[in-house]
Amino acid sequence: MPKVYLILALLLFPFAVRAVSPDSTAVYELKSKRIGINTFSMYSFLAGADSLNAKQVLRYYLFQDHLYNSVLPENRFTREDYFANLEHSWRFRPKWMLQERFLYQNNRASQASVSSLTGQLHFTPNPLFDWQTSYSVFAGVKRDARSLFADTGPEYGGTLTVSQYQPELLKSAGGSIFFSQASLAPRQFQRLLADARYEKQFGAYGSTSLRAEYRRNRTEDYLSGNVQRIQSDTLAIYGNGTYVATEQLSFRSSNYLALPARAFSYRGITENASRPTDSRYEQFELVTLQEAIFKLPKLQAGAQLGYKERNRRYNNDRDKPKDLLQNTTSWGLNLTYLFTEKHSISSQAQGELLRVNTPSNQNNEDRDEALYQGRIVFTSRWLPGFRTNIGLVGTYKQYVFIKAVQTAENYTERSLHYEPGFIWAPGRFSWEAQMQVQANYQVRDLSTEQLKNRANRTFNQTHQLRYDLTRNLALQLEYYRRENRLGLLNWDNFSESPLDTTISNSLAFFVRKGITGRKMQTSLRAGYRYFEQRIQGKAGFSDQGQTPTQIYLHNITRQHGPELSYECHTHKGLRIYTSFWLQRLHTFKAYRQTDLPYLGTTYSPEELQQQTKAWYPYFDVSVHWALRFSGYRSRRI
Structure with a gap:
């Protein structure tokens, strides 16, 4: 309380x-x-x-x-x-400012809470040789509670920032240092951040920026009768640049290099505590992305080439199996061509190769992952109120473990997406439809693993229809259908045996009324929503004293009921949205019996007759209120 x-x-x-x-x-x-x-x-x-x-x-x-x-x-x-x-700022002198801050944070799930009360003094002197500096120091009290322990102690630190901007030379530079420490015996917390940056603009031809950063952080927490110290040190360098070769051709480069290190150490605080072994690792991270952009009045094209590398090595033999060498090479191409003002085509192609190497012989996760994907979309506006789009996506993925003990998991996956859609809005009537047909085939590499081949086919369609009876009164109809069919795949014969099928249908009809006033705009929507899901598969029928026989089982879930929503917008920044769906839930089973024997999960007649019926009120409430009191005079209560 x-x-x-x-x-x-x-x-x-x-x-x-x-x-x-x-x-x-x-x-x-x-x-x-x-x-x-x-x-x-x-x-x-x-x-x-x-x-x-x-x-x-x-x-x-x-x-x-x-x-x-x-x-x-x-x-x-x-x-x-x-x-x-809660923060109070007082600028008692033109160059001096005092801040008092109260911070409280509580996470009940992890049984952790942090609170602090600090004061911070800022000083900003006059610029010196075009360099602007700023200084600040702070001190206060901090309380940190974890599980059954609560520690309180002093907290202090400071900040130094410098910056320079030379508009005549189109360049800027700066840097900052931040330090803080909290002594919450028996725990200590430290943090150090230092960075330096430089930016240069070369007129209309390009720009470059360079930033170096050093981060040092020490955190201590309780762990099984011990105090665990996590010491992290990171040195990072960021380099970015742009070059405009011509009005049509430009280049961009983004680069990142980091050398993080982590150390885990333990000290006991109870007599019977078992002290874990200390550990430490060092890591190398490199991320680089090079881009080329080409633009014409009717043609836009781009190319990207990227590379990522992450190497982690531990310093003790116990953790050596967790050593990791990982790199990713990626490329991408995109093109958009405008045939006319009404018709355009866009395409994308990308590829990615991930290589994971674990130097230890005890780790068998060495693998390669290759991904290739192509997409093409054709968009047309045939009439002012009729637009269409057709998309086709193909994906090829290969997953290969290097070591023989894991080769049973190697597979190749192929998928194809067909995505047509249209928008038709002739006057008061509008109809928006989107469809997606997806086929996915996963094939194991080894002949002994062919029974794990899977085919997954998905069909989605969404329809939204609207008719405006008047300016403020409209009828809405929404329909959504999803079919997901999972089967056992025979890749050689390109055939499949059904394993599981899920079909979902959702239908909703609404009447929407809008009211526009001088101070407020409101809308009221009332209607009925119906949802049904059928999960189809095979199961067994088991009666007393009889051999189980196969049945085609349907698990059916129906949710339906009236739905009412209200939305309000005022001219003073208040937005309110509420919706209420009185849902009737009905779950039951339907089946068709055969004479075939069955081995697997079976149901008795009583279990097949079980059903659930209940009412559940679903609600959704959101309020957003932006207030501004600049037009009133202050007064005390």
């Missing part, structure tokens, strides 16, 4: 100081919905800034996020997070 009172106090504190202040803004947002039969979520935050006077500003940010599961016997809040940040 103290936590609840704290959140309420923080919510009311800004308004208790000033009822309405000049140049004050605030944003409030709330989202709450029923996700499933037993799962509910609620999320809200309040953020704002209140100018107390010409020199003082109060900023606040309050946040909470809950996920509730009613079926759990205890600890039903699987996620329960709270966060509060």
